[in-house]
Amino acid sequence: MSRSSDRGQTDPLVALVAVAAVGLSLSAYGGLLGDALAPTTPSPxxxxxxxxxxxxxxxxxxxxxxxxxxxxxxxxxxxxxxxxxxxxxxxxxxxxxxxxxxxxxxxxxxxxxxxxxxxxxxx
Known part of the structure; x- marks a missing residue:
């Protein structure tokens, strides 16, 4: 029988890599969306x-x-x-x-x- 403290845990390094991947994905999406929606005419x-x-x-x-x-x-x-x-x-x-x-x-x-x-x- 396993202890209850072992369930639902993951390696800290894997969790950090997952958070970094999500953060990079969101920033790349925001940057591309900003470029796509930017006005093509310069400000006067x-x-x-x-x-x-x-x-x-x-x-x-x-x-x-x-x-x-x-x-x-x-x-x-x-x-x-x-x-x-x-x-x-x-x-x-x-x-x-x-x-x-x-x-x-x-x-x-x-x-x-x-x-x-x-x-x-x-x-």
Whole structure:
């Protein structure tokens, strides 16, 4: 007759290997699932910050600096104020784009500053 303390026990090394295998399986599944569900379009927020710093170093955007911007192949930047607009970059496609925008003071041709908007579209 066997003692009751011998039943239901396993070797500690085997239990550790099983726990490690389950943990590695879950982390691999989570990593693959995250890659499969990740958005294919990049975030426009870092580009918006970078462009704003380039064309408005003192806090007021100058549309004359817009053509000197170097934007990527999949980036479109536009400024708009009181019915006037300026843009640089290729025309965005119809679908699959993401954009970010914010209000920004824009210097107009006659030297006045008006509230405008900057918009960055990426795809």
């Amino acid at each position: 927020a870092p580009t918006l910050d970078s462009v704003t710093d380039d064309i408005a170093p003192a806090g007021v955007a100058d549309p004359e600096h817009l053509p000197t911007l170097s934007v990527g192949e999949a980036t479109h930047v536009s400024l708009a104020v009181r019915g006037r607009s300026w843009s640089v970059g290729p025309t965005p496609p119809e679908g699959g784009t993401r954009h970010a925008r914010q209000r920004l003071p824009i210097r107009r041709a006659n030297g006045t500053v008006d509230a405008g908007r900057i918009r960055v579209t990426v795809w």
